[in-house]
Structures are given as structure tokens and as C-alpha cells.
Amino acid sequence: GSGNDDDKGGHAPDKLGKGEGKVNIIAWAGYAEDGSNDPKVDWVHPFEKKTGCQVNTKTAGTSDEMVSLMKTGQYDTVSASGDATLRLIASGDAAPVNTKLVPNYKDIFPALKQQPFNSKDGRMYGIPHGRGANLLMYRTDKVTSAPDSWRAVFDDAARYDGHVTAYDSPIYIADAALYLMSAKPSLGIKNPYALDQKQLDAAVALLKKQHQAVGEYWSDYQKEITAFKGGDSVIGTTWQVIANLTKAEKAPVKAVLPKEGATGWSDTWMVSAKAEHPNCAYKWLDWIVSPKVNAQVAEYFGEAPSNRKACAETAAPDHCAIFHAADEKYFQRVHFWTTPIKQCLDGRKDTDCTDYAQWTRAWTEVKG
Amino acid sequence: MRISRTARVALGCVTAAGLAIVYVPLLLVLLNSVNTDRSFGWPPSGLTGRWWRAALHSEGARQALLTSLKAGLAATAIALVLGTLAAYAVHRHRFFGRRTVSFLLVLPIALPGIVSGIALNAAFRTVLDPIGVGFGLFTVVVGHATFCVVIVFNNIGARLRRIAPSLAEASADLGARPWQTFRYVTFPAMRSALFAGGLLAFALSFDEIVVTTFTAGPGTRTLPIWIYENLARPHQAPVVNVVAALLILASVIPVYIAQRLSSDTAGGRL
Amino acid sequence: MPAAPTPGSRLRLTALLAPPLLWLTLAYLGSLAILLLSAFWTTDSFTSDVVHTWNTDNFHELLTTPVYRTIALRTLSIAVAVTVVDALLALPMAFFMARVAGRRWRRPLLVAVLTPLWAGYLVKAYAWRVMLGENGVVGAALAPFGLHGPGYGTTAVVIVLAYLWLPYMILPVYAALERLPERMLEASADLGAGAWRTLRSVVLPVVRPAVLAGSVFTFSLSLGDYLTVQIVGGKTQLLGNVIASQVTLDLPMAAALSAVPVVLIVCYLAAVRRAGALDSL
């Protein structure tokens, strides 16, 4: 059916009832720790104790997996990134959220509220959880020029032939688009997530060229860390947390936010339109962005918390500084992941933009 | 055939080299389980026992192990029953389409896990979901049992080919009813094959990840899934190494027992 | 000898066959049918919802987009390469184990070959990732000879897949070699054949079905793998990866893509069955 039906996706509740005793969660690894991996890292059990809602967690590896898991209707809530949220909203799998029922919502950084990747028609479809930028990381011993531009991994990629790395997802096309915004203004790209066919083709051409110099595409921490540690990758995109961990393992790496700015992600806890346990889901939403828990998650996962009070709760006093949590200037340069759709997100009406399916096929072609 | 000394030595060297290659990565896993680094790495930067301590206290690993054991045992049990029945039908009867049965039984293991996985996923969603059966341990067991059947089928089939049919006849001849024949004669003769087949089926289920990914429900986390999730997580990789190391060490026992029990050549057949 | 059908045995046969066949049909063939059927549907490009309108767009796209052909061919060659590597490794190893090593050594050797099956597929793949890395064990071992490790890429994929599936090849070959009557080898020598000749004329024909049986595993497991590729494949993508990336997004397309390995494997199995190798599985 069509994704634009307003009735789809159900309605936000006006008030909460008693907990159903259970909640099924889809989360990124590290977002819903119950101490089973490390007894010290546990914010699920306190939640269960407090609310009586038993938590079942399914860890998803990619945004796409989250979308398909949500479609099963077995889950109540999901920590969706911007490249998944719009799809969930459009398909009616996610319900609007009544932020009044989430007391901690008021402390969320305003810059995260009512964003294109978490709202529609002025209604919030979730509670922002945390954010981060896709940085440029390089090995200081192999890359001596101290790059400050994405040019290093695009037009200059051949210099590090076979040792360039990139994020393994169609959304990475946006990184190329972002670079083209400044490198080739003639293309007229205004929003890296709103590309018409011509712009997409240009991005894909750039990525195909980059492909020749790429050593590998990464999709998880472990791969990225070992690649930089071992020297298989010397330059490429990264997350702040990976950079920190790689440094902790004594690898000579440095991560920068290049002058063109960067893509990034901002995760949102959404509620399923078919949620069987909506009350517990709301309780979870409030719990996970409460200052203390938000701080815990942000530190464990390595991201900027969404609750401004969380900065006071972190174990490492400079966590918020390192991750630029309150640095709105920093995040102004970050274009958060948004699902590309047919209607151009930059407001163009004269042309159709390419959608995520096209991006996916383009990405398959880039990788060859 | 007389194999020259040189050839023997050469073959021995190839085998030794082969085994060395087989074991180097496993040794690396062992080594990494005491490596101070948080991620896989070479060379190790120092030795520590903290991962072992962490692993032994990891509730998640324990839970996952338990889930895997449950799934493996259930799948193996189903496979044992179905595989034995099928083997009996194919090796003790003549009927039209006999060879097609073996062909069909091989399919689930021969087709790529991802195909089986998404097929089962699609089927469960369209059939089970509407009747209120959600994804969970049950669906995992169904998926695993499907590709484990052929393992049991092959093992029992190989054994049946070697058990003289006259044994069962002798039993009937001496007045035994069919179930008595099964209990006193056929089952004892098949026991070791059942064990070997069951063990291999269990091993297969125990290490399966792709089909599991697509058939597991929320909160159903088998050991491979746990490993997969935790490998992608910076804090956990060393603990995964410990778990893997433990598995390697523990697996020698069942494999050895299986070898002993089946005086049969290869002990198990795939 | 299988008994001829009589009324009683027919009843028993039905009782024997019904449960496994029902299971197979309901749980597996039914699922496959549903999957292949859904290849004829399409997906709403934005919501990823399946649109139940019958069409052959997916297959059309599959056949007309060159990149899919490239990937299918690459996957096929990797599967073939893995199978060949495994056969080349398994033959001498199995031969040594079954025919050269003393009787006492057979069981320990077999245990040694089988044990890694339990070690966890992912863990082993990651271990290889470390070994094949720039500063890994493989590089270090090759350095004195002035050689480089293969790095991450298709070569690495072949190596690691071959490593992972090796036991699946050794086992049937070993079993076949062990069953080969000593008499055959003696007869050959007796008639004047040297070791090589005997290998070629007597041993190889007997081992062939076993290799084929083993190849069912090495070939089909390689054909569908996508995790190993993610771990050591560098920028390589195989059919499995494409299916995996499509499955959450566009199930009908993934289903259409799945038809490729299904067709390949069914053809392969049919060929192997003709050679009588399914019995030596």
C-alpha cells in the first residue's frame, strides 16, 4: 500500500496504563545491556526491577535488519537510526510518540527534536537517544600529511592504494555526495540524502573510483579496529568510539571532522504500531533517556548522549567534551543519516530524487 | 600398493602441514583469549587472565550456551527420529522414487544457509505467525532439524547397508514381534551409528549461524549468535575467544567418544 | 536386500516414510516454494512492504544487470576454487590417514581433523582475519622468503573457506579410502603397476564419488557463504552478501537472487547423483 496514508501507524496514546510485564526490544549492540556480558554494565535489570517489565532484546547488526525485524510486529520498540526511521514511519510500522508521556523528553537537546529523521508533520515518532559523526580516521605513521578533507579518501585515494576503508552500507553514498557538495558545486547537491539521478550517478562514479583503492569495507567495530591496528586500513571513515578504542590499543591513529563536515547518525527509540506491550515500551523510552542511563549507554557505546543532564552523570568527566555532546556548532556540520525517498528532502519539487532501493542497487554496483 | 619411503614421508609431511594449518588459527584463538588487547591482534601485547574470569561470569554466554544446547538437543532428537525412519524406508524397502527421497533429504544441507534461512523465515511469517506461533526456540529447532535429518539418514543408511538383513529375519523367525526385533536386535546394532550421526548433527546445529539468524525470535540467542553479536562489540571480543577456546578443548571428548563407539570407519558420515 | 512390496510391508513403508517426508515437505519444500513464489512479487521501494502483484521484474532485472552476472560468476569460481583446493588437500591427507599411518594413529588423526568443526565458524574466520592481516602470522611466516600475504580479498576468501570446509571433504574421502580393499591395491601391484599407476587406475576411480560427495558440502557451503566474505573478503562481494543485503530491504529481489544458487546446486546435485556419489555422503 501507499506509505503516505495518515491513518497508518496508529495513534499515540493519551495516557499510560499498567505495565504488561514484558517488552520486546530491537537494539544496536550495547544499547540494552543486562550485565550478561559484563556484570558492571547493566541497565536492564534495574529497569525490570523498577517497572516489572521483562526485557527481551534482539540485537540487530544493520538498519535494514531493524526494519525487517520491526515488520514482523513481534517487537515493541527499536533504536532506529535515521536511515531506518523514515521507512518505518512511511510503512506505518512505527507509531507516533506522545512525548508528554515521556517525562525525560524535556531534557533532550533541542537540536535533536523535530528533525526530518525522527518526525513527520510536526509529530515526533520517537525519543532521540544519542548521536555521533562519521569521522575521518587515519594512521599517523602512514598518512603524514594530516588530512582535513574527505578528498583524502576520494580524489586522493590512490595514494593509499588498497588501504582505504569505507562504511559498508548504501547510506555511504551520502558521504560521497557530501564531498561532491563542495568539490563539485556545479552538481547542485544541497542535501546529501536528496540526490536526483544525475547527482546519484556522479556519487556512484566517485565511489567506483574509490573502490579501486579500497582495501575493505567495514561494518562492525571489530573489523575496523583490527584493520587499523594491523595496518590493513590506513585511512577511512570511523566513529568516535572506534577511534578511541583503537588509540587505547596503542595504534597510532587520529580522527578528525573534515572541513566539508560529515555524515552522522542520530538514533531514535521508536514504538511499533503493533506493539503488544505499549506501556512497558513507553516506560523503556523514558528509562533509556533518563540522565543516568543515557550517560551509561553513551559511555559504554561511545557516543554523545541526547539528554543534556546526562553529561553530569558520566563516569569520565570529559565524556561529553570528547563526543561533542553539547557542541551544537560541531553537529551543525553533521548531516544525520536520513532515508532517501522519492520526494526530495531538500524541498525540490521539479524532479524526483532517488530512493533507498536505488541506492541499494547502486551500492551493489559500486562494490561490483 | 607399496608406497616408497619418500612418498610416505612426503604424505606425512603434507598431512602434518595440513594439520598444522588446521590448528594454527585455533592456537591463535587460545592465545588471544589471554591477550591483554581488547581486539583480535597479532602479536599479542601481553598476557592476562581477566578475559577468562570475565567469560566465566558472563551470564549472556551461559544463557546462549544453554539455548544452543537446547536447540541442538531438540533438533538432534527430531533428526534422529526422522532420519532413522527415512533410512529404514530407503534401505529396507523398495519403492518408486527411492532415490528421490535421498536427493530431497540432501537439499536442506546442500542449499546455501541464507536461502534456507530466508525461505524458512518467509514461511514461518506467512504460516506460523497468523496462528500465533512466534519466532523463538521452536522455530530455530525446526530449521536446524531440517538440515540435520540428512546427517542421521546417511549414518544410519551406511550402517543398515552393513547390518545383514538376515539378523532381523532371524529375530522374527525366532518368534519376536516387530518391536521386539527393534528393541533386541536392530537398535543395539544401530546404536553407535545413531550416536555418531546424532553427534555430527548436534555439532552442525551447535555451530549454525545463518539459518539461526533468520529463524530466531527475540531473546533467543544461540551461542553462535551470541558470538556474532559480541565479536562486533569492542568490549567483548576477548571473552568470545575464551568461549571458543573452551569449546575447542571440550569438543575433543565427544569427538573421541564418537570415534570409539563407532567401530565404523569414519565414525560419522556427513 | 530390500524386500519387495507386500500389503503389510507397504503399510509399514508408508508409516516409515510419512513423517520424514511430511516434515521435509511442510517445513522445507513448502518454505522454498513460498520463497520462490515471492520472487514474482515486488517491494514498495520506500517502505520495504511486499506488494503482491505477480510479475517477473525481478528476474528481468537479475538477468539484465551486468553486476549480478559478475557476482554470480565470481561466486561460482570461488566455490569451484574452494572445492578444488579442498580436494587437493584432502586427498593426500586422507590417503595418509587411511593407508599410510599405522592403525593406532588413525583414530587420533581423525579426531584431530574433526575437532575444529566444533570451534565455532565465526571465531575461526576472525582468527584468519588476524592471521592474514598486514602484520599477521601469514605475512610474518612468508616474509623470510620475500613473499607477501594475500591480504584481504578473494584469495583470502578461498583460503578461509577451504579451511573451514576441509573436514567435510576429508571425511568422505577417508571413508572411501579405508573401505578400498587392500586386495585391489595388491592385485594392481601384482600385475606390475607401480605406486603412481595404481593410484591413477585403482585408487582414484574409487575415491571419485567420495570427492564428489565432499564437494557437495564444499561447493554449496561456499556458494552461500556471506559472513566469511564480510570478515576476510576485503571489498569482495558474493551472491550471499547481495542476498543478505537485499533480504531485509526487498525480499522478492532476494528471493529472485536465491534462485541462482538454488538452480546451480540442484543441477550440481543431479550431476553428482548420476555419478552415484550421494550414497557416499
Added chain:
Amino acid sequence: MQTQARATTRTGPAVRLEAVTKDFGTVRAVDAVDLTVHEGEFFTLLGPSGSGKTTLLRLVAGFEQPTGGRIELAGDDVTGTPPNRRDVHTVFQDYALFPQMSVEQNVAYALTVRGVRKAERLARAHEALTTVRLDGFAARRPAELSGGQRQRVALARALVDRPAVLLLDEPLGALDLALRQEMQTELKELQRTTGITFLLVTHDQDEALTMSDRIAVVRDGRIEQTGPPVEVYERPATAFVAGFVGTTNLLRGEAAVRVVGRPGTYSIRPERILLTDPAEASAREPAEGSARQSAESSAETSADGRRTVTGRITDIVHAGAHTRFTVMLPYGDRLIVHRQNLTGLPESARPDGEIGLSWDERDAFPVPS
């Protein structure tokens, strides 16, 4: 239920087959066989490989169902009855001992499945083992026995609950000669003392002749002749029987006219031919009236009904108890002569020697071909 079967009064012969036919696909293994085995009889099915002997036995045991005809045991129609409900036991060619059970457990098996109490079971198993002289072997496994011992365990197992009929499928086939002869004597003895009906299958004519009360010669799924050993041997109904049961000189067509003196097919057993001096042979008086002395015949018939002929010895083989002479007659016919190794061999019984042969006219008996 076996006890019941035994309790009913016997109303017929131990085994009766009426027009029994068995097809395997297109192969007719048994072809309209009628057969009656009397109670207490030692009956043998003798025939070449593939003639359908085993199939017949399996039909009686109930492992196969006939395509047509009916099978009776002790007068009861058992045509559809499964093996476990027939009062017959089988001794299999490969013995089919249960490998995981001890000798004792094997022997007691028929009692175990009938739920006989342990004490009685053991007592009767030991009794059966004593009968076959294996009482010291109760605890061993079959794998720890020699071929002959296994054979006896199989026998004890089949005898333990005294079935009405014992079926034996080439029970001695796997043994070597010395052991086979020993076991033949034992089997016969056992049958005598137990009084059980034995139905034995063999392709060994010596075995059939020395052990049986009656023999049925099987060929291509049909029975060619049934009768006591002497009858089958001395008066074979067909040329096939003559050739299969014992060695024979078969003479047909011209050869028959020349040697026997009449057209037709005749069989002369090699041991029925006497070697004599050629002089002696020609000295014999021809029979009165030369009607019997045909022109083409190379032999003569004397007055006392003995036929004589001379020939040349082409081969002499000392076969232990007897010597086998191959004698070439004029016109190229060849006769095999067996002579027990006693004294008094004629002078000329040496390679290439001229020799006389003589036999009672009645020993050259006609056989339908």
C-alpha cells in the same frame, strides 16, 4: 502362540506347498511348486545356484509372500502369517547370530521374546548348548567363535524351543571340508535324536545324498524329481538330475547307438563301469540273436547281460579313494570310469593302454532329455 500351535493336533504333513509361485518383478524364482514334507523327515532341496532353493525356504519361513498358491504347516494354511507366528525356525547360511549378545543370550532368544522366566530360559539354553556340545561357551560373543562353533550356536538357537520344522539354508557352505563332514554327521544325528522335521537347502550333492531321507532336485524354480537319495541317484528322472546328482557319462544320439546299442539318451555312472583286459572283453560270448548287436555299435552284449567295449586310456587321475580313467572309444566317444583304489588292476590300465570296459546293461539307463 507357538506353544499353542504345538498343542493343536497335527492334521497334516509338516510342510505342504500347493502350486506355490513366486515372482520378483519379471523373474519367476519359484514356479508352481507342489511339495510335501512329512513329519520327522530329513528333506533336502538340492539344485544349482539361482534355482530358487532359498526362495522356497524363505516362503516356508514367511520372509516372502507367495505370488500364488498356498503354504500349509501341520495342516494349517499359513500363507499370510508373519514369520514370528509360524512354528518353524531357520538356520541361516551366514548364521545371523546377534553380534552384541552372548552365545547364551543368542540361544535363549526365542524364549526371551516369548517371555519365558529367566531361570527356565537359562536352563533350556544350556540344554540346547549341550546338545550341540558347546556348553562351555555360553558367555562368549559370536565374534570369539570359529566358523564351526558359530554354526552350532545357530543350530542351538533354532532348536531351543523345539520348533515343528527346522529350515537350514546351506548351513555348511562356509566350512572347510573336514569340518563340513564332521558337521554333516552331527546334524544327521541331531535330527534323529530330536525327531524334528528338517528342511535343508544345499547345492552339494554329497551332502544331500548322505544326509537326507528324501531329496527334491530343483531347477529353474521347478522341482525335477523327488525321492530318496538312492532313487534319485540310481534312477534320475531327467538328464539334468543325472548330471547334477553325481558324475555321469551322458550318451545321446549317435554316441548312444554306438555305446549303448540303442538310440535315445542314456546315463552310465563312471563307478558302474568295470575295467578289464581287452582280451577278456573280446573273449566274452555275444548274446544269442544278433538283434541286439547293431551294426553301428562298437560294443557287444554278452549272454549274462553285460555289455563290453574296448578303448584307449587317455588320462588317469589318482583322486585318492578312487582313480579316474578317461577312455577314448573308437568313433571318438569318451567315457569316464571311476575305480576304487583296490588291488587287481588290469595290466593295461596305464596311459595309452588298450583297455576293456564292461557294465551291466541295466546300468546304462535311459533318461528323458
Added chain:
Amino acid sequence: MQTQARATTRTGPAVRLEAVTKDFGTVRAVDAVDLTVHEGEFFTLLGPSGSGKTTLLRLVAGFEQPTGGRIELAGDDVTGTPPNRRDVHTVFQDYALFPQMSVEQNVAYALTVRGVRKAERLARAHEALTTVRLDGFAARRPAELSGGQRQRVALARALVDRPAVLLLDEPLGALDLALRQEMQTELKELQRTTGITFLLVTHDQDEALTMSDRIAVVRDGRIEQTGPPVEVYERPATAFVAGFVGTTNLLRGEAAVRVVGRPGTYSIRPERILLTDPAEASAREPAEGSARQSAESSAETSADGRRTVTGRITDIVHAGAHTRFTVMLPYGDRLIVHRQNLTGLPESARPDGEIGLSWDERDAFPVPS
């Protein structure tokens, strides 16, 4: 290399074993055996199961290496030579045909491995197949042949390049009697026409006696006696040989004194004993001087060197060519008597009849025990 071997002038017997010993762990399978097989001879190793016959053959073929001693082929020491470099071929008991090759390919194998051209190879394979009368079967697989046919393929395969020595390990063991006898004749014929040295292993005395030029009787890894069949049969060197080669009445201790008239161990072949009327027996004149007529003896020796005795018949079995009588002598000794089924049986030769037995004194020959 085989052609070379054949080209060298033969300097010794076809096969010679000198003090050859073979141990398997603690089992001594072959124990210091000396053996010479002459060129063109049909030599047979005869012995019971487990006596070491196969091991001896395998030592000659080169499949096993002796623990001690030396082995010569045609005068060359081949003790360390591998099988493929010895000019001998083996016909295995289970034939060991290559299942994946056609009959033709099997037969041509020895030529193929020597690189003989295809045309010649095929020609010679067909020649060999013709020799064994299987020329129409070239294209079949072994699985499509009957037992007897397979046996002949194995033979053709071993004969195709005319080895100096052919080794045969119970080649007829798996065949049924009729086929076995037929194949015996064929084998013997083949050996005669080809002139190849045959070394045959068997446990069948008939086979050994009828086919061989010389026999070696093997027991427990040692050779008990070597000689032509007649000699081994008529003059067995040991009681074991007497018992194993043919049926015999062995008399020891008291029985010997009573029956033979002297202490010691004696063997009397059952076919050497004549059945006579008891009256006739007692009418015989005792020998002059009663030294030979001992008090305990139940038998008497007549002047013409025949010994007579009377007994009671306890069992008569018609065994086809001969009848077997079991005669109980006074004092409980039992004699087996074989009598060729000819006319002129004494009146009293019926169950329980009183009968006279007589034999030439020389037929009761002493055997070392």
C-alpha cells in the same frame, strides 16, 4: 621389467624358499619353510584353515616380507623386491577384479601398466579371454558376471602376459560343486597348454589330489610332507596327513593291536577294506607260525597276506558313487568301509548284519603320530 626378467636365462627352479619364516607380532604364521617348485609344475599347498598357506603365497608374490630366510624366483633372490617387479601373478580368492573397469580393461591391465600399444593390448587381452572362453564378455563390468565367469576373468587377467609363475589362492572356493569340478578340469588344461608354473593354495583335498603334480601339506606354518598326490595319499608321512588327505581309519594303542595285530599307530583307508561273507572270512587259512597271530588280536592274517576280521554293520549310507558302511568290531573298535556301488554285495551287507572285512596287510600302514 617383466620382459627383461623373462629374457634372462633361468638358472634355478621357478620358486625356491629357504628357511622362510614369517611372524605377525607373536604369531608365527610361517615357520622355517623350505620349498622348491619346479618350472612348469602344478604345485599345491594343502592345509587346514589358518595353517599359513595364504601367507606363504603372499610371501612369494611379495605382498609380505619374510621375517627370516630367502625367496628365489628363477634363481634370483627377490627377497626385497616389490610385487610389481616380480614375474609372478596372483589369482585372488575373491578375484579382486577392478570394479570400475570393463572385463577387457581388467584383462589388459598388466599390459597397460607396461605401456603396451593399444592395438596389441586388445589383441592379447582377447586372446587371453578366448583361452578362458569369455571372448564375448569383453565389454561387461565385473558386477555383471556370474561367480564362475569372474573367476575366469581373474585367470585371464593373470595369464595375459604369461608370467613365469601363477599363484592361485583358493580360486575355486566360492563356486558350487558342479562349477568347481568343471573349473578344475579347465585350470589343469590351461596349465598344461601354457606350461606356466602354477602354485595353488587350497584346503580341499579332492582338488589338490586331482589337479596337482606335487602337493605340500601345510600345518601350523610348517610343511609336513611334500610329494606327488599318490605318494601323499598312499604313504602319508604323519597321522595328520593321513587324516587330512582323504578319509581314514586311524588305529592307535590297543585298537591297533586288536585290529592290525601290532602296537603303534596305523591308518587303513576305508576304500581298501573289502566286505566279505563272515563265513568266507573264517574259512581263510591262518598264516604259518602263529607269531603274527597275537592273543589279543581279533583279526587273523591269512597266508596270502590278507587280514580278515568280522564285525556288525551299524550304519549304511548310500553316498552316490559309493556306499559307506560303519562296522563295529568286537571290543568296540569301529571301522569305516567304503564300497564302490557295483554289483556283488555280500548277503549280509545290511543293517545289523554280521560281515567279514578283509584287507591287504600292507594297506594298514604305520604312521608316525
